[in-house]
Amino acid sequence: MTDKKENKEWDNRELGALWVNVKQGTNEKYLTGAINGEKVIIFKNKYKEENEKAPDFRVYKQQPSNAAAKQEELQEEPDLI
Numbered sequence: 001m002t003d004k005k006e007n008k009e010w011d012n013r014e015l016g017a018l019w020v021n022v023k024q025g026t027n028e029k030y031l032t033g034a035i036n037g038e039k040v041i042i043f044k045n046k047y048k049e050e051n052e053k054a055p056d057f058r059v060y061k062q063q064p065s066n067a068a069a070k071q072e073e074l075q076e077e078p079d080l081i
Contacts, residue, residue: 018042032062
């Protein structure tokens with residue numbers, strides 16, 4: 001019974017989920033996923049060594065790929081007929 005209550009508490013606190021990806025050619029790791037319904041991409045901060053107080057990671061809104069953007073444009077155009 002305690003496990004179910006604890007799991008429900010964690011479910012209520014969850015903001016999103018992330019996946020580890022590897023950039024081909026460089027083997028650089030980055031994260032993608034969604035936080036509060038917003039697609040995000042997370043990279044390790046390249047400038048961390050220059051400033052020890054700098055954040056370890058940077059979080060960005062993920063922009064749609066060209067194919068996804070074109071699909072959205074097609075869906076948004078009203079029918080002219």
